[in-house]
Amino acid sequence: MPASIMEEADRLLGVTAISAEPPTLSEAVPEVSPGVTPLRLNCPSCGSSHVAQMLGDNGGISYVCTACGHSWS
Numbered sequence: 452m453p454a455s456i457m458e459e460a461d462r463l464l465g466v467t468a469i470s471a472e473p474p475t476l477s478e479a480v481p482e483v484s485p486g487v488t489p490l491r492l493n494c495p496s497c498g499s500s501h502v503a504q505m506l507g508d509n510g511g512i513s514y515v516c517t518a519c520g521h522s523w524s
Contacts (some may be wrong), residue, residue, distance in 0.1 A: 496521035 492502040494516035507513030513524040 494519060494521055495523060 453502050491500055492514060493500050494502055497516060497519040499516055499518035501517045503517055505513050505515055507524050510523055513520040513522055
């Protein structure tokens with residue numbers, strides 16, 4: 452175990468290869484089952500695609516926009 456967080460950061464940076472090239476499409480888009488269309492949610496308030504799914508009241512599913520803070524279910 453490292454003695455400091457800086458030692459751990461140095462160790463991780465040494466292991467990680469940083470590439471200047473953008474990821475290919477196959478790396479950027481997660482693989483889905485055939486016949487399943489991935490769903491992208493947009494905030495109804497600001498239109499941002501930065502949406503997180505969260506557990507709502509009474510076990511329901513709610514969504515929150517991480518850009519503007521708007522929440523809905």
